Amino acid sequence: MPGSTSGTEESSFLINGQNHTAGYVCRAGRGETVFYTDYSQPKFVWSADPHPAASLSVSPDRVQHFSSDSVSLSCEGNSEWRVRRFTKKDGLSDCSYWGNLHRSTCTLKLYWYDSGVYWCESGSGEFSNAVNITVQNNYGPILVSPVHPVTEGDPVTLSCRDKQQKLLSKVFFYHNDKLVHNDSREELKISAVSKSHEGFYKCKHSGKESPKSWMAVRGEDKNI
Structure with missing residues (x-):
């Protein structure tokens, strides 16, 4: 990525500002004819405004849920908002791909692969707070x-x-x-x-x- 630094032993990239809120992966390359390693596991990094323009609420109001539970995610703010998420399975995606959107509320039935980070985002790039959702199997x-x-x-x-x-x-x-x-x-x-x-x-x-x-x-x- 632009702005990243590299060396023989370590590489780094400085994250600053809400436009850098995203999922990140890394890989290494070596040799004059560069051979690259596989990508790392994706890691979501939240770098949004500490005073967001909207609020995301979850119903039922808890972090952990069981598989097959239904959950509603509602955006509250003075704009048109869409619900987005980042999961290890699908990366970055919108409610239209995995839930039912009505106005600024997204409802979905949860499965193990729905564990991830959820938030609201406006067309102009404003963010709400981020919410973690964890889906548990039915045995614990x-x-x-x-x-x-x-x-x-x-x-x-x-x-x-x-x-x-x-x-x-x-x-x-x-x-x-x-x-x-x-x-x-x-x-x-x-x-x-x-x-x-x-x-x-x-x-x-x-x-x-x-x-x-x-x-x-x-x-x-x-x-x-």
Whole structure:
């Protein structure tokens, strides 16, 4: 890509600004007659405006979902918006290829390959916030965690549910793969979130683990 730098031992590319929000791959080449390696696995990088012009909401309002669940993605803003996503299977695509679009709301039935990053984008190139969606098979639990970043000082509750949406008890919760409490419990309640609570969470019930989900924590907005 233009602006990337290369050397004999390392290569880099500086990402700056929302126009660089995309999926990226890399590959190496060597020799006078250049022979290239295979491409790396794709990695999605989010580099949008921290104060987006629109908001993407998810219903049901959680990161993790079961295969065959239905989900609605709605764009709220003062423009015409389309729902887009980046997945490992299909890369970058619009709702018209994998869902049903009505005005600024996209609905779809989820399968394992629908795990990815979703957002709203206007015709003029404006972005909403980005939302991660993870699709779990039907054999383990899911972690119910906030879709959007939580604000420092706010309370948050994490729980673990099965395919029938039953709230599970005797659950162990993990933060960055470390057990949060030595005892099992029904919910993980944090009375006042701090930056130290940011990270990956998962739950474990009867020996089966949920996928991991990232919980982001943002600083308190002093203007409110």
